[in-house]
Amino acid sequence: xxxxxxxxxxxxxxxxxxxxxxxxxxxxxxxxxxxxxxxxxxxxxxxxxxxxxxxxxxxxxxxxxxxxxxxxxxxxxxxxxxxxxxxxxxxxxxxxxxxxxxxxxxxxxxxxxxxxxxxxxxxxxxxxxxxxxxxxxxxxxxxxxxxxxxxxxxxxxxxxxxxxxxxxxxxxxxxxxxxxxxxxxxxxxxxxxxxxxxxxxxxxxxxxxxxxxxxxxxxxxxxxxxxxxxxxxxxxxxxxxxxxxxxxxxxxxxxxxxxxxxxxxxxxxxxxxxxxxxxxxxxxxxxxxxxxxxxxxxxxxxxxxxxxxxxxxxxxxxxxxxxxxxxxxx
Amino acid sequence: xxxxxxxxxxxxxxxxxxxxxxxxxxxxxxxxxxxxxxxxxxxxxxxxxxxxxxxxxxxxxxxxxxxxxxxxxxxxxxxxxxxxxxxxxxxxxxxxxxxxxxxxxxxxxxxxxxxxxxxxxxxxxxxxxxxxxxxxxxxxxxxxxxxxxxxxxxxxxxxxxxxxxxxxxxxxxxxxxxxxxxxxxxxxxxxxxxxxxxxxxxxxxxxxxxxxxxxxxxxxxxxxxxxxxxxxxxxxxxxxxxxxxxxxxxxxxxxxxxxxxxxxxxxxxxxxxxxxxxxxxxxxxxxxxxxxxxxxxxxxxxx
Amino acid sequence: xxxxxxxxxxxxxxxxxxxxxxxxxxxxxxxxxxxxxxxxxxxxxxxxxxxxxxxxxxxxxxxxxxxxxxxxxxxxxxxxxxxxxxxxxxxxxxxxxxxxxxxxxxxxxxxxxxxxxxxxxxxxxxxxxxxxxxxxxxxxxxxxxxxxxxxxxxxxxxxxxxxxxxxxxxxxxxxxxxxxxxxxxxxxxxxxxxxxxxxxxxxxxxxxxxxxxxxxxxxxxxxxxxxxxxxxxxxxxxxxxxxxxxxxxxxxxxxxxxxxxxxxxxxxxxxxxxxxxxxxxxxxxxxxxxxxxxxxxxxxxxxxxxxxxxxxxxxxxxxxxxxxxxxxxxxxxxxxxxxxxxxxxxxxxxxxxxxxx
Numbered sequence: 001x002x003x004x005x006x007x008x009x010x011x012x013x014x015x016x017x018x019x020x021x022x023x024x025x026x027x028x029x030x031x032x033x034x035x036x037x038x039x040x041x042x043x044x045x046x047x048x049x050x051x052x053x054x055x056x057x058x059x060x061x062x063x064x065x066x067x068x069x070x071x072x073x074x075x076x077x078x079x080x081x082x083x084x085x086x087x088x089x090x091x092x093x094x095x096x097x098x099x100x101x102x103x104x105x106x107x108x109x110x111x112x113x114x115x116x117x118x119x120x121x122x123x124x125x126x127x128x129x130x131x132x133x134x135x136x137x138x139x140x141x142x143x144x145x146x147x148x149x150x151x152x153x154x155x156x157x158x159x160x161x162x163x164x165x166x167x168x169x170x171x172x173x174x175x176x177x178x179x180x181x182x183x184x185x186x187x188x189x190x191x192x193x194x195x196x197x198x199x200x201x202x203x204x205x206x207x208x209x210x211x212x213x214x215x216x217x218x219x220x221x222x223x224x225x226x227x228x229x230x231x232x233x234x235x236x237x238x239x240x241x242x243x244x245x246x247x248x249x250x251x252x253x254x255x256x257x258x259x260x261x262x263x264x265x266x267x268x269x270x271x272x273x274x275x276x277x278x279x280x281x282x283x284x285x286x287x288x289x290x291x292x293x294x295x296x297x298x299x300x301x302x303x304x305x306x307x308x309x310x311x312x313x314x315x316x317x318x319x320x321x322x323x324x325x326x327x328x329x330x
Numbered sequence: 331x332x333x334x335x336x337x338x339x340x341x342x343x344x345x346x347x348x349x350x351x352x353x354x355x356x357x358x359x360x361x362x363x364x365x366x367x368x369x370x371x372x373x374x375x376x377x378x379x380x381x382x383x384x385x386x387x388x389x390x391x392x393x394x395x396x397x398x399x400x401x402x403x404x405x406x407x408x409x410x411x412x413x414x415x416x417x418x419x420x421x422x423x424x425x426x427x428x429x430x431x432x433x434x435x436x437x438x439x440x441x442x443x444x445x446x447x448x449x450x451x452x453x454x455x456x457x458x459x460x461x462x463x464x465x466x467x468x469x470x471x472x473x474x475x476x477x478x479x480x481x482x483x484x485x486x487x488x489x490x491x492x493x494x495x496x497x498x499x500x501x502x503x504x505x506x507x508x509x510x511x512x513x514x515x516x517x518x519x520x521x522x523x524x525x526x527x528x529x530x531x532x533x534x535x536x537x538x539x540x541x542x543x544x545x546x547x548x549x550x551x552x553x554x555x556x557x558x559x560x561x562x563x564x565x566x567x568x569x570x571x572x573x574x575x576x577x578x579x580x581x582x583x584x585x586x587x588x589x590x591x592x593x594x595x596x597x598x599x600x601x602x603x604x605x606x607x608x609x610x611x612x613x614x615x616x617x618x619x620x621x622x623x624x625x626x627x628x629x630x631x632x633x
Numbered sequence: 634x635x636x637x638x639x640x641x642x643x644x645x646x647x648x649x650x651x652x653x654x655x656x657x658x659x660x661x662x663x664x665x666x667x668x669x670x671x672x673x674x675x676x677x678x679x680x681x682x683x684x685x686x687x688x689x690x691x692x693x694x695x696x697x698x699x700x701x702x703x704x705x706x707x708x709x710x711x712x713x714x715x716x717x718x719x720x721x722x723x724x725x726x727x728x729x730x731x732x733x734x735x736x737x738x739x740x741x742x743x744x745x746x747x748x749x750x751x752x753x754x755x756x757x758x759x760x761x762x763x764x765x766x767x768x769x770x771x772x773x774x775x776x777x778x779x780x781x782x783x784x785x786x787x788x789x790x791x792x793x794x795x796x797x798x799x800x801x802x803x804x805x806x807x808x809x810x811x812x813x814x815x816x817x818x819x820x821x822x823x824x825x826x827x828x829x830x831x832x833x834x835x836x837x838x839x840x841x842x843x844x845x846x847x848x849x850x851x852x853x854x855x856x857x858x859x860x861x862x863x864x865x866x867x868x869x870x871x872x873x874x875x876x877x878x879x880x881x882x883x884x885x886x887x888x889x890x891x892x893x894x895x896x897x898x899x900x901x902x903x904x905x906x907x908x909x910x911x912x913x914x915x916x917x918x919x920x921x922x923x924x925x926x927x928x929x930x931x932x933x934x935x936x937x938x939x940x941x942x943x944x945x946x947x948x949x950x951x952x953x954x955x956x957x958x959x960x961x962x963x964x965x966x967x968x969x970x971x972x973x974x975x976x977x978x979x980x981x982x983x984x985x986x987x988x989x990x
Contacts, residue, residue, distance in 0.1 A: 045817070159935040190874075190914065195932070222923055256848070261921060
């Protein structure tokens with residue numbers, strides 16, 4: 001089992017030091033990703049999913065800091081590596097695609113050269129000519145028409161969908177073992193999103209890379225992930241195979257989240273909304289983080305943070321309702 | 331979402347309390363940021379000292395600024411004359427102390443004239459664009475083409491000597507940079523949605539410029555102004571040195587430096603000590619200005 | 634004297650608006666009517682700033698909205714829905730065509746007339762992070778309309794603002810805070826309060842929940858429905874999200890490259906769309922039911938820009954069902970299946986086969 005695990009995150013903690021105090025952005029996040037598997041990290045704004053991605057790549061900068069935990073990639077603890085060692089990993093073994101492709105690309109360098117540069121960073125012996133050719137090949141593989149001409153364009157001359165394809169090219173050209181996709185389609189129109197997701201799925205199969213897919217869109221997650229972890233207020237509240245979590249959510253937050261989506265079958269019913277608001281994370285959770293908004297709150301919820309209960313088939317959820325406790329919920 | 335409370339009658343004291351709470355939080359954050367920046371604390375301290383000295387000049391000076399004691403000419407710094415005396419037997423320390431008033435007056439008046447003028451022109455220019463923008467900016471370009479000191483000297487020479495004319499001359503040289511700054515801010519801001527929302531609500535252009543765009547320019551203008559103070563004081567001192575600003579016997583620091591020109595080596599205190607006063611105040615304003623910029627930076631605050 | 638005449642005109646306009654508001658002319662008369670609306674933006678290049686290209690954001694849209702109705706406009710970037718909404722409130726230029734509020738034109742208004750329009754139609758912006766002035770307190774933000782239109786003195790403004798804030802879910806403790814202290818959803822509620830203090834009759838909502846999380850979106854959409862009932866509002870709801878538009882609207886119009894390509898009652902558009910683009914749009918919605926993934930129709934290439942569009946059907950370059958005639962002849966909106974209220978602009982409507990989600 002351990003040999004299968006490409007990435008293993010244990011009890012990861014990240015803090016941000018702000019004027020108002022310390023924000024506990026991640027409070028003990030644990031998950032793993034197997035080889036050739038796509039794990040979705042789903043949650044709303046502020047739940048810590050982007051922070052998780054950056055922590056894995058050791059890209060958390062002041063006023064943030066990684067306050068504890070372990071991140072094992074192919075057996076090595078990434079948190080113990082030097083910056084130089086991390087740099088050899090980034091872009092070659094672990095890549096990241098971000099939400100706004102035009103902001104992630106250098107605006108004054110032609111895109112073909114940027115893709116080629118990625119190759120040459122990790123293989124300094126490669127000549128510029130070969131790198132340029134491989135870049136064009138990659139663009140062709142991505143289904144970009146007239147790839148030679150597109151390679152000579154600047155990022156601002158491209159549409160959002162095209163720029164995101166360039167980004168994917170850059171990040172996959174080194175055939176990384178792990179791809180982190182941070183909201184890759186959130187900024188795109190829905191028809192382009194369909195294109196990009198189809199493209200990503202195809203490439204991921206070909207290159208056999210594992211993916212950490214971060215999104216707030218449950219539909220995107222349903223269609224591209226094998227397993228999913230639901231995050232709330234800096235913690236993972238539920239994790240398991242996508243089908244199980246979507247059809248039979250066990251954590252009240254997951255249940256609530258799925259209920260807030262407009263129901264095509266009953267379009268006139270008022271939308272379910274989870275009452276209350278996301279907590280500020282200025283203090284570490286001393287009890288269940290979701291309790292103030294939970295309809296099933298009962299005594300143990302306010303006493304200590306709930307542990308993860310194993311539910312079989314790789315499913316886990318952190319909720320007292322799932323264990324055996326004296327006292328009836330409600 | 332909170333349910334509406336039972337009574338919707340407005341409790342005025344409650345409202346006041348909330349408003350003062352919000353304000354208090356703002357100043358608390360400001361104070362914390364201020365305290366963290368050691369250099370800024372130094373700068374603030376220097377300027378405070380300047381203000382105190384200017385306000386309490388009669389109390390702090392040991393002599394009158396115009397009192398000449400002929401037998402005590404060009405005496406080095408001593409117990410009686412802390413900074414020594416000049417060629418007319420006047421106590422330099424007292425003249426430096428009183429000179430702080432002149433310096434402060436010039437700095438504040440120049441700022442009070444050139445800043446609003448520059449801001450208004452910049453906002454108009456940025457907001458309307460087109461021919462108005464072209465005309466105003468080309469005009470300001472003419473002014474900006476000359477180094478500020480040269481321009482101030484030219485105007486002061488044309489207007490004649492005196493502190494009032496010096497103030498006008500420096501203001502004239504100063505407004506274009508504020509205009510540029512305000513115009514840049516206006517261009518950034520004018521297409522933002524909160525400005526468009528004002529148009530949809532029916533606000534007139536004037537109302538938008540004054541009530542909504544100008545407040546957004548204020549932070550960079552204020553930073554610029556505090557950094558400029560040093561330059562203004564130097565320019566005023568320069569004009570005084572050249573005989574174009576304050577006239578004798580006014581105890582203006584630049585003029586005092588000029589007075590000591592002829593005996594720079596042997597009676598160094600006549601020029602040097604007023605010069606040091608200029609140095610300290612200019613550095614103080616620079617440190618203050620840098621610090622203000624950091625404090626007003628919204629990114630710093632939001633963190 | 635020009636001054637007197639302008640004032641007379643303004644008084645006449647204001648009076649006519651007031652009568653239109655007070656009286657109930659005919660319940661059936663559309664409250665907002667767009668007729669062959671064109672919104673074009675010239676792109677100027679070169680030393681002489683000559684107009685080289687034209688962005689045809691909206692190309693000939695005709696739409697009639699009844700009082701109390703909720704019309705949804707859905708489409709992707711470049712379709713012109715935002716420009717259309719902004720043209721109604723005077724933020725985008727109307728190059729050709731007409732926009733009428735109860736029969737009175739809203740095009741080419743003078744300053745005073747635009748001032749009066751503010752009390753009739755308001756707009757909610759998409760980005761809650763840039764639609765509120767960062768240096769004003771919530772009280773000033775929400776009350777600015779009252780102050781501008783001299784509808785109340787300071788004390789009364791305080792009361793009205795507090796009342797409105799309570800209606801959208803805030804309390805006294807929020808009145809003197811600044812925008813940056815609030816989340817996206819809260820800011821949209823503040824924006825709503827700001828728009829509603831003037832008691833407009835029509836509210837144009839430009840992607841009001843697109844920047845928000847799903848659970849916050851649910852809150853805002855529920856609130857919008859409540860407010861519509863309470864204030865008797867007519868909504869023009871613009872969004873790229875079909876499922877949200879489906880929830881909020883009575884009628885849905887699908888836009889592509891500046892044209893309405895299909896419009897009809899909500900159920901019919903959602904269950905049986907006739908225009909190929911509508912069908913593509915519907916199929917692209919990712920499904921959260923892993924048992925019913927649905928087959929997606931994936932288009933090739935990028936959506937075109939509305940700069941100098943080619944003749945013929947705007948969707949022809951990407952349409953899976955395209956034929957020669959589509960490139961030459963622009964189809965007009967025609968009734969579908971004998972239903973006068975369901976229109977689609979296509980030479981071959983309903984012929985694209987795909988399995989419904």
